[in-house]
Amino acid sequence: MTATLDVPRQRPSERLWSVADAAAFLGVPAKTLYQWRYQETGPPSHRVGRYVRYVPDEVHAWVQAQP
Template structure:
C-alpha cells in the first residue's frame, strides 16, 4: 500500500524550494530564514537528508496567515 500526500494533483509535480528559492519568494535574506527556522517563527521547513527544503504551498499559506 502506497501512501500519498494530501496535495492537489496539479501541485504534486512542483518541486520543493531551497532556502534560496524561499528567500527570493519572500524577499528576505537566506540568513533570515535560518533564524526563523531556529526560532520556529517562519514558514514550515523540512529536512530532506542534509538539506532544508520548503513546500511552496506551505510557504504561501504561511504568508497569508501573517496578514
C-alpha cells in the first residue's frame, strides 16, 4: 500500500502573490514595486526566504486607501 500525503489545496485568495503577480494586478512594472518597497510607499510586502511576496487582501486594501 502506498502512502498518500494530504497536502491542503490553497484557494486562489490564500496564495501569496509574487512581485510579477502584484505588478500585473496593479498594472505597473516590477521595478516600480521594488522602488516602492525601498521607499516604503507601496503595498505591504513580506520577505519569505529570499523572495518578496504580497498578500492579495493587503494589496487590495492598499489600492482602496489611495487618494
